Structures are given as structure tokens and as C-alpha cells.
Amino acid sequence: MKILTKLKIGVLNDKGGVGKSAIVQQIALANDLLIIELDPYGNLSTRLDGVTAFEQGEKVVLPKKGGFVVDFGGFAHEQEDAIIASLDVLCVPFTATAEAVETTYNMIARIKHIDIPILFIANRVVKKDEKASISAFKLFSKLLANSANMGYIMESRTIQSAVNNAFNIIEVAKEKGIKGQPFKNMAGQLEQLFKTIKNTKNGEVLDV
Numbered sequence: 001m002k003i004l005t006k007l008k009i010g011v012l013n014d015k016g017g018v019g020k021s022a023i024v025q026q027i028a029l030a031n032d033l034l035i036i037e038l039d040p041y042g043n044l045s046t047r048l049d050g051v052t053a054f055e056q057g058e059k060v061v062l063p064k065k066g067g068f069v070v071d072f073g074g075f076a077h078e079q080e081d082a083i084i085a086s087l088d089v090l091c092v093p094f095t096a097t098a099e100a101v102e103t104t105y106n107m108i109a110r111i112k113h114i115d116i117p118i119l120f121i122a123n124r125v126v127k128k129d130e131k132a133s134i135s136a137f138k139l140f141s142k143l144l145a146n147s148a149n150m151g152y153i154m155e156s157r158t159i160q161s162a163v164n165n166a167f168n169i170i171e172v173a174k175e176k177g178i179k180g181q182p183f184k185n186m187a188g189q190l191e192q193l194f195k196t197i198k199n200t201k202n203g204e205v206l207d208v
């Protein structure tokens with residue numbers, strides 16, 4: 001079931017290594033969305049089909065028809081405000097480390113004037129980090145006039161494997177045999193995340 005078709009989704013955080021590109025990949029593959037890569041150091045376009053990469057300084061032209069996912073990379077893009085304003089929903093992955101939380105907070109302060117539904121995604125969560133992720137989310141939310149939502153992705157080697165092999169985790173999880181349970185578990189998390197993205201886009205406020 002593809003629940004995010006035709007949506008315009010951004011994935012943004014100045015902090016490197018929080019999982020932006022891995023999340024962009026799974027959203028795009030599972031929902032038949034094009035990828036717009038705005039990261040001069042990114043390599044999605046060399047690893048996946050359906051990726052348009054723009055260099056720094058190049059005018060970004062977004063597809064007129066159909067949905068897409070923007071990987072903003074780990075830096076402020078000159079056309080960032082205009083691009084964000086044209087999206088349906090913005091995803092902000094973060095990890096609950098002091099450094100990532102500080103960078104994320106500063107980034108949100110920069111874009112909070114833009115009227116866009118925001119979904120924070122606590123990524124690489126191990127059980128003991130859940131409370132820290134919720135605290136960070138509450139801190140981020142305070143900055144925003146509009147309410148925001150939060151989703152989760154747990155720490156899992158399936159993500160690394162998906163990045164290395166261009167796997168669509170939801171598809172791999174359907175295969176029988178050795179790949180098994182870890183992919184099924186992550187596929188369930190991703191499906192839940194996609195629903196949360198859709199609800200956020202629709203302006204629903206969800207309990208964290």
C-alpha cells in the first residue's frame with residue numbers, strides 16, 4: 001500500500017549523519033516518489049534511479065506533476081525557504097545526542113517563520129533513548145508556533161544494509177527466507193512512519 005504517492009516531502013537537518021538520506025531513500029522507494037538531492041556531497045543519484053541532483057548555486061526546478069522527496073543535505077541551501085514553503089510536509093530526523101539536539105534546535109529557529117507541517121523523526125533510537133527523544137521533541141516544539149508531531153525509527157542494521165544494497169525495506173520484508181524478521185520489523189516501523197507523515201500533512205496532532 002503506497003500511502004504517500006503524489007506528496008511533496010522534504011527531509012531536512014543541518015546535522016550530518018542523522019539519517020536524512022536513508023529516510024529519503026525508503027520514503028521514495030516505498031511510495032514511488034522521485035528524489036531531489038540538494039546535497040553536493042550526497043551520492044543518492046549514483047546509487048538509485050529516479051534521482052535529480054542539483055549543485056550549490058544551481059536553480060532548483062521541482063517537478064510540476066507527481067510527488068517527490070527532497071534530501072536537503074547537511075547545510076543551508078540558498079533556495080531553502082522557497083523550497084520548504086512549496087512542500088506538503090517537512091520531516092526533520094534527529095538523534096538524541098546533545099550535539100544533534102543543539103544543531104537541530106538552531107536549524108528550526110531558522111525556518112520557523114515558514115508555515116509548514118513538521119514531523120520530527122527520532123532516529124537510531126535504542127530503548128533507553130526514548131525519553132531523551134521525547135524531551136528533545138518537546139524542546140523543538142516549543143520553538144514552533146504551529147504544533148509538530150514525532151515519529152520513531154529504531155537503531156537497526158537493516159538501514160545500513162538498505163543503503164548499501166539500494167533495498168526497498170518494505171519489499172525485502174515480503175521475501176521469505178534468511179532476511180526475515182529484522183526487515184519485517186523495520187518495514188512495520190516505516191509503514192507507521194508513513195502514516196504519521198500523512199497525518200501530519202493533514203494537520204492532525206498526534207500524541208507522543
Ligand SMILES: Nc1ncnc2c1ncn2[C@@H]1O[C@H](COP(=O)(O)OP(=O)(O)OP(=O)(O)O)[C@@H](O)[C@H]1O
Nearest residue numbers: 016017018019020021022074124154155156159160
Ligand atoms: N535507524 C538506523 N539504524 C542504524 N543505522 C542508521 C539508521 N539511520 C541511519 N543509519 C546509518 O547512519 C549513517 C548516516 O545516515 P545518512 O547518511 O542517511 O545520514 P544523513 O543525515 O543523510 O547524513 P549527511 O548529513 O552526511 O548526508 C548511515 O550509515 C546510515 O546507514
Ligand SMILES: [Mg+2]
Nearest residue numbers: 020021042073
Ligand atoms: Mg545524506
